[in-house]
Amino acid sequence: MRPETLAWIILLLPLASAAAITLLTRRQRRLSAALSIGAVAVGFVASLLLTRSFGALAPRDGEFLLASVRWLEVGPLTVDLGLRLDALSNLMLMMVTGVGLMIHLYSRGYMADDASYSRFFACLSLFMFSMLGIVLASNFVMMFVFWELVGVSSYLLIGFWHERASAADAAKKAFLTNRLGDFGFLLGIILVWGALGTVDFAEIQRTLESDPTALGALATLGGVLVFMGTMGKSAQFPLHVWLPDAMEGPTPVSALIHAATMVAAGVYMLARAFFLFDLPAAWPDCLSFLAGISALDIIAWIGGITALLAALMAVQQSDIKRILAYSTLSQLGFMVMAIGCAKPDAGMFHLITHAFFKALLFLGAGSVIHALHHEQNIWKMGGLAARLPVTTWTFVVGTLALCGVPPFSGFYSKDGILAAAESRPLLFGLAILVAGLTTFYMARLYFVAFAGTPRDSHVAEAHESPGVMLWPLRWLAIASILGGFWGIEHTLQTVLAPAAGHGAAGHGAAGGFFATLLAPFGHAPLAACLGLFATGFGFALAYSLYASAPAQDPLPARLGSLARWMRDKFYFDELYDVLVRVTHDAAAAVADWVDRWLVAGLLVRGTLGGVDVCGRILRLVQTGNLQTYAFLAAAGLVLVLWVMLL
Amino acid sequence: MNASLLGPELVIVGLGLALLLLDLMVPPERRRWLGCVAAATVFALCTYFIAQSGRTGEVQTAFGGMYVLDGLAVYFKALFLLAGGVVLLLAVDWTDHAGHAVTEYFVLILFALAGMMLCASAHDFATLYVSLELVTVTFYVLTSYQRDHVASLEAGVKYLILGALSSAFLVYGIALCYGAAGTMSFTELASQSPALAGSKLFQLGMLLVLGGLAFKVALFPFQVWAPDVYEGSPAPTTAFLAVGSKAAGLVLMVRLFGSVLPDLTLKWEPLLMVISGVSILYGSLCAIPQRSLKRLMGYSSIANGGLLMMGLAAASKAGSAAILFYLAGYLFTVVCAFVVASVVVQRLGTDDLTALAGLHRRSPMLAASLTLSMVSLAGVPPLAGFFGKFVLIRALVEQGASFPGWYVLIAVALAGVVISFSYYFRVIKAIYWSGETAEAPPLVLSPLVQAALVLCLAGMLALGILPSFVWEAAVAAVAGLRL
Amino acid sequence: MTGMHIGLEHYLFVSAALFCLGLLGVVLRRNLLVLYMGLELMLNASNLALVAFSRFLNHLNGQVMVFFIITVAAAEVAVGLALIVALYRKRQTAHVEDLASLKL
């Protein structure tokens, strides 16, 4: 089968499944699940097949296939419904469909008791369609379209239990925060189109490569605006507030959307459109005080700040899913930072490995929650290792990968990021600190929830989840372990390094297994060593605090108000509430007041009333008295005579 | 000398006299047939004139130029006859219920009709005065016809005194004009038109004449009588007053200002604009709080007078043609409203808007007729009123190209029309969705009323949907004007 | 003979004065009948003006017009008086103020 056809199948099958479930099989639960899982499975197989005909793992330099239909053609604006197949998208396809398949399977068990089982799978399929659309999009408008669709499917899934006020609020918040990012994204797209006359990635890339100043004074602004899309979708500071709340959704959703795939879309977009950010700094006159700051600088720092803030917040959370959510935030910050440091390959590599182990961690957390009847507070757990053996070992694998312990996949990808940051000492220090913090809070999570003795009666009654939930855990654990060796890094370097302008470094796949195993120590020894040291330090710290299975968190006592600030997420939610209230809500209140009292009241009703009163006054002339009439007529006539003749 | 031109007027007068004689012989219960005969004759004459209107062109005069039969006269005569015919139908039904001596009422209508027809042909101040007085004096009686109703008497007296006052102004104006021009013949006045436009004495006289005519059309400053008289008079009288009397005043104005004294018209454009603007606003504003249907129509009549006057103020053939067309539509519309008002007053004893509640259930036809009539008055397509307003606005905008001050008048007219929507549509509201009276019995309409309504509705719709025929006739009728 | 020459303006002045008097009568007097007389006065003022013009213009039309006016006035009076009498019978009054049931 031709690769274009395969790509269309991969994209459209989930949509067909979503439509079929919504329209036809809403009442047949098993059929709905089968449709949805089947769509992803076929997608996964097709993605694998694509590598054969296309060669994701042995890519040829810079080639891509395009399958497109003209979607819109108005005047100078043409937009294709285009699928761009290259190694990057192919890799993402495999990751999205692969992880997606695991999570779909897992959901069959996790959601088994839910009344809206079919709706869940319909939403999942819709999400898969949108996500694959982002991956395959060949131009900015298409990407924006699927960007928004991903947003809405995320909205639907976060608010899946819409009868719960907290879920409904979280869904709303997620959508609106994303919209803020999309606002900048869309403006950025329009800006780029306005300057270059096209929205197609390849064409923009060609133009910008031949003339990096083609965007003129708007270059950096355009980049930053487009980056706003990432800030929303990948929950970067300051738009990070929605992601922790999004944990109100079912846990498979958290794993799929809010850990592995959707939130990674922002990073993917940065990598996909890297040519747009990697431009010399240029600002319009009105923003000349920013001169010299390039888009990548801004991206790197936003990523770094997000990574640090989120890691700090994670330290003091007690909800198992929230800890993972902040961890996700922090890791996303890492990826963005890597791209900001002009190493999109490192960011993307971490994206893939992170997808494996973060999905694993979330599914593991889901398994715990499932076993504990929806208890999510880690301080009511403890001693789970004994009750849930499979969940525990897979969770530990995920944790190790996340902490960056060799030879787990996270080590390699995180190392790439640390190496990328080496050129910027401040960011590098920050990244090392975050690496330490990551280990600290993950170790804390493990010690409190899994080690020690049960703190709650639920734990004692807990049973391991059914096989349909455990198998995905096992597979993902394998992927988390092996993710570093599959040559993903090499592929990404081949695809993205030229775009980053650094030439193919060539390390990674060269040499044998041990060479690969130890590669990080070879090409960036400082980063690898410091990273390992931070990991070890973080673990030691967590061990000293939590290994004794305390009943309460000892940290607040030591850190005082800082711990409170961490726990309360540095009061961003409250700050934003106030901000929205004094700006947008105030504007709405003023507009409403003006509308009610000035426009509808004074202007409209006032005119009506005024005319009415005029009429009532004027008709007092009609006294009914004959002589008044005669007098008025005569006086009027005299008036006319006087005016006309004198 | 071509006295045969007067044939139609003579037929009408003769018919009136014959009816008076027949009245002595016909038993009271059969007298309504006399009205029907009168209406039939009038309609027949009307058809004759409509057929005639195609053959305008040559202008025929009689009595040494005191009487003229041209396109304008033919058009208006057809209009008067049509109005007279429908009003006669209505009168028959009304007298059926009022229980008065009937024949005199028909005869008076016929005499007033004859007076109006003479107005259309008046071509000399003497004919003007006499024909106008024939109308006025007859209406004194027609308004106060219900002698046992104080309201009717009061309306009669008011109309009498104010009408006489306006006649006095008119006559004094005629005297001064005569003094200034040395002639009363319109033909001779027309030949001196440029010179007369500069004469103060003549202007004074013409202003007084204008005042006298303004009374007929219910224009500022002679507009105050209309609501009182409309309210107090019997419905058929009011209908005839609103259409016939107004049209009689207008035809004289069009003739005087359009054909005889065009120079004066151009000079007085601002005055005419002010008169129409003030009338529109006065009528529209005062009507807003109005609760009585007939009185409402009185104020509406003032506003419509102002609208018609705009066409004259435009001092163009398009404007005059617009007046003619508007009047034709206005005829059907207003008569329709008064047919309904007449039935409502007879059956329900009041014309207060609250009495209309549930009318749509009691008589869908009455309700629909009154609704369409109000809608047409407001000027909504596809009814006659819309096209009338359309051609009026067109005439005004045409002038606006040369002098932007016209847009002020246009704005005033628009304001007036918008205000008028509020009271016309309140009538509709009263019919369709205010305080339902559940047990109200249905109102059965007599065939005559039905015929009158059908005629009016057909006219309203025809003039709105297929305005071409009447519009071409109106354009042809004003072809002879010197504007 | 020290007769003074009576010119057109004199007639017109008298006529105008008569007219104004009549108008004042209409506007000021309360009794319908008196009010009606005022109206007749105004008509006669016109008659006077017409006759004067006719005389000074050497033109007979004005004089003829006067006949018409007198005739019409007679008709008007006939109808008017009948009306006022009818009203008086009904209401036992001929005062203008009592005649204000139709208003606003």
Next chain:
Amino acid sequence: MSPLIWLFALPLLGALGLLFVPASRTVLIRRIALVITGVVAFLALDLLSDFDAAAPGAGGYRFVQQIPWVPSLGISLHVGVDGINLGLLVMGALVAFAATCVSREIQQRTKEYYVLLLLMVGGILGTFASLDIFFLYVFHELALVPTFLMIGIWGRGEKRGYAAFQITLYLTLGALVALVGLVALYLQSGLATFDLVKLTEHLAANPIPAARQAFIFPWLMFGLGVLVSLWPFHTWAPLGYGVAPTATAMLHAGVLKKFGLYALLKVAIPLLPEGAKLWMPWLAWLCLGNILYCGWVAMRQRDLNLLIGNSSVAHVGFVFLGLASLTVIGVTGAVVVMVAHGFLAALSFALSGWLYGQTRSLDMTRMGGLLQRLPFAGSVMVMAMMAGCGLPGFGNFVGEVLVLFGGWKSPVLICGGLLDFRWFVAAAAWGALIVAAVYMLRGIRTIWHGDLAEDWKGVVDPAGGWRKMPFVLLLGALLVTGVWPRLLTDRIEPGARRVVEAVEASRPAPNLASGSPTP
């Protein structure tokens, strides 16, 4: 006979015919109305499929037919479609059919209701089929009285009287002001015809002097603007739609309101290009009033219909922005928004009508959790609201994005060049992406999500194909236009291009004094 004539003649004849059906036979009356609007919808779709095959006549119009009406004034019944009014006609016909379907809720005085409904439908479709300015106007006015009566008789709540009068007076005011402008245009052209095609051709060659254009244009802009609820003349719309019976709100907000925009696009801008250039900056300012201000007002509403009404007013702002941009993309986008908003407004009001029929209240603060009881209506409403905040996949997104793209390249300068049009694009994008999302999501949150209040245990979802059909139809139309926008844009673009080219081609009338012949 052109099929376009049937499109509006059928409903008008149907209205006439219904007069002779006894009022007691309500089912028959309903069926007749359904059949007529159904046939009309079918005819319109057929037109859409035949459109490309039909040979274009003068000015790119197809299915042209001209019947002289009042020759001396240059009035004729001239019908024909290009892509622009084709889209509006199809939209109007479908909405009309859906509106007839949802009219099942009317139990009182059905005969009068359906007569008025068909009258309104005929007027609406006639408007968009007409190529004669006079008939364009007349057909639009046909709907005025039905609107008044329908709001008054079958409207909801105590405020309906005030709303009916306000909507009537406001629309009349706008229509009359526009009429003056149209007549002035007609007279100024010197051609003595209301024929749009002839006028366009003639004025392209012999433009009206710029000073006159600058004078006539605001009459049209503000007059038509009032009809489309241009800020600050917008307050009639939310109030009127809030109390109107469902079908009236659907037809009025969805279709009839587009008349003003359509006339602005087809008459005012191409025939008065200089006036358009002069006044468009003002329009850009006012449309921000629609997009942002009305969006903010919508955020504060407690009544669902007021929310939808205000959001509808806000959406109309995008059409204004697209027109004001004077670019092919912007104008095309404006037309797409017109069509999509037609479907969307109709769908929203149909849903709120259903909801009202179930709850007898549209006070959002009293609702909550209704999605549990009304999964179908709720899902459709959520989708409609998503479409309302510009979600891709629905037609509104395409239109709004096109408007934004077009606006970015707009040559129109504001405040003498101090402000770039791009600032307006940014502000409008804020309105579309943020403000709209805020009020729509808040609406979803308060009505559909959360706990189910005790009062609403008894509400039921639309059951059965016929009840669901109008919603599915309108939603499907929205989806089709959103997923495959070329269905519209390919047909609209030539028309939009003609309009924009007319503006671009216009030059200020040459100054005769300084004009020296070039050798």
